Amino acid sequence: MLIVGIAGGTGSGKTTVVNKIMEVFPDNQVVVLPQDAYYRDNAGISLEERQKINFDHPASVEFSLLTEHLKRLKEGMQVEMPVYSFLTCLRQKETVAVKPARVVLVEGILILTDPELREMLDIKVFVDADADDRLGRVIRRDIIERGRTVMMVLERYNKTVKPSHLQFIEPSKRYADIIIPGGGENQVGIEVLISIIDKHLMKEKS
Helix, strand or coil: CEEEEEEECCCCCHHHHHHHHHHHCCCCCEEEEEHHHHECCCCCCCHHHHCCCCCCCHHHECHHHHHHHHHHHHCCCCEEEEEEECCCCEEEEEEEEECCCCEEEEECCCCCCCHHHHHHCCEEEEEECCHHHHHHHHHHHHHHHHCCCHHHHHHHHHHHHHHHHHHHHHHHHHHCCEEEECHHHCHHHHHHHHHHHHHHHHHHHC
């Protein structure tokens, strides 16, 4: 099993990179564990308090569960991945069954900040993008998917997203084996990554 970590700032184009990888490899050969699924459950606090959570801080992610799930997949066992709602800031009751596959893509802004998780990644990728481009994508996404207004997005960006990016996410770039500048628009960078994954899989076969 090949475990590929795909990190990068909020709105950098990580999901685009993941989708382009999944288009290339046959069905059932690639599974994705998004960091977003592993945000801590915050049932013990009010909705108002939950909406103040800094989702760009490593403490907001249950990395121990994510690494445990990766270990189980490596051992050939199915895992039940949590489902997280950004509208309620809670884990849902339902889970998603994830079966072992030849390639596991772990995608998220903070995945290179956790030492134990980093150790498990065979290939570490950082998707780099201009801060203004990232902000534009975040505004569009948060309005459409998370029910926020432009003012709410900008306030959150200045209060938590930007400071946390500079404190945690940008410094984690030094752990990357591959940096893809220009985000999901960098077709050449994505093709290089795909060829490296393909090479690893061929090596596994032989």
